[in-house]
Amino acid sequence: MTPHVLTRSLDRSATIFLVVVAGLGVLIPLSNLLLPAGSALQVPTYLVALFGKYACYAILALSIDLIWGYCGILSLGHGAFFALGGYAMGMYLMRQIGSRGVYGNPILPDFMVFLNYPALPWYWHGFDMFWFAALMVILVPGLLAFCFGWLAFRSRVTGVYLSIITQAMTYALLLAFFRNDFGFGGNNGLTDFKDILGFNVQADGTRAALFALSCLALIVAFLICRAVVTSKLGKVLIAIRDAESRTRFLGYRVESYKLFVFTLSACMAGVAGALYVPQVGIINPSEFAPGNSIEAVIWVAVGGRGTLVGAALGAVVVNYAKTYFTSGPLAPYWLFMLGALFILVTLLLPKGIVGTFNAWRESRKATEKANAESAALEDGVGEPKPAE
């Protein structure tokens, strides 16, 4: 009985999630564009951009939950895939600037002119075309994850060792992207974007559209994750998470499964980063900071690992708190608060918000059922059956 109820309740939370995201994705842009500025129900543009950022974080959180919550792979370097997707989009946006840059060079972005680049580096070619950049948004993080995972999972690197090397990976990329001669704008990164697909990135309409697209991407990412975890493959992932070596003895090639979800997850993180960059207007090496990846894992832990909905919720809740606190007098203490939050959740709510809620509802249903059964039993005893 239990799993049946469980599936149904999960279905319900999934439905609620989809309705809420789709509703916000439509209503917020409409309110922003159609209602007069300053009216009580009008969502100001800066909030649209902020919510768009949250949606991107929610996609990143889903991608982490897919591998951590369902397959037990704790990546502390997922920010790297997010940032790579962001850089791919940033490169497209840079090339859209064209001769409108400070130096007016039609081909070279400003930082290249400033650093005396004679010509466009080979790896910047093609990024003037949106389709190419969009492909790279998925391919580059996917390829890195595939190579990294191929090496790590085949050598059976697991647990804390895997977490450490993912940190090392994002740190190495941080150092590389900081270098001016690496060709991605060094410390300053890529910024001063003008337009995307011909639309001004600063315009209200573009921002509203980007927000709506981020919600759409969140919905698609959620549906993909859900399809994966509810398939038989999802059962294998959970088996690997709970008893990896047992799974091998049943004849499953564990490393292939890990490689598949890890790569899929990295591609999703890349898409999140690509949607993030035009909305915040900049991408720089600090996105590779190891702390960012750890923060993203905390979102998932807070929301509820292995619940998908919880991961997305956790990303929004923690980032809302971050926005709130870092804009006030408590700003210098945010990292301490985040750390404290993580410790509190680990100790008091190990299943996270959604996980705890699900468990509570399960147990309430079970008691109700037990009560109903015992009541029925008493009825049967108390009232003698009428003679036939």
Add this chain to the structure above:
Amino acid sequence: MSVMEGRTTSALLYLDGVHVSFDGFHAINNLSLTLEPGEMRAIIGPNGAGKTTMMDIITGKTKPDEGTVLFDGMTDLTRLDETHIAELGIGRKFQKPTVFESQTIEDNLLLALNVDHSVRGTLFWRGSRDESERIDRVLETIRLTDARNRLAGSLSHGQKQWLEIGMLLAQDPKLLLVDEPVAGMTDVETHQTAELLKEINKEKTVMVVEHDMTFVRELGVKVTCLHEGTVLAEGTIDQVSSNERVVEVYLGR
């Protein structure tokens, strides 16, 4: 896969001169043992004799330092990994019952079925009638039909042992390695397990490790006694249990 030129032995499982040491401690010493197709063999021996380590070697978990391990007379198991060996048709029940606790009993069996285990196969898997019938039959055999939707973690120790035997049945291997199947079982359950293994042995080759002498006696098969990683005695249970060295090992000098 490493397939040798032709068969070299009629045995389904052939171990010869196998050595394994862990940091200088010789867990398996010059171990030689053969299992004919269709045979059931009971392995006894005091704790630390190397019984579980021997199963680790056969299933690819531990690589021997020396020696030959052949399956079906042709396949060198020492060169293959756990997944590959499982695919060849060697199934294993662990000493400590290992089931997927957060999944239902039915899902545990579903995961064990010997169907397409590739990423693509499981991603696009659609249940078939044949599969659910097989699961139903196994549930019937291990007497867990009514519990099919319960989480495996909620089972008693003895039921987990049975579920793991059920997973072996679902896996449908040629050779079953069963490590201490009756630990934690009542006398009745122990008897039922012996009956079940005898039933399974009608079609499969089985190797059972067990301490419980009543159980081993009930199986009524050839017994091998291991001690310090090597074969001490082999024969019927009466021959083995009257062997002086076996008595010495079990009762202490």
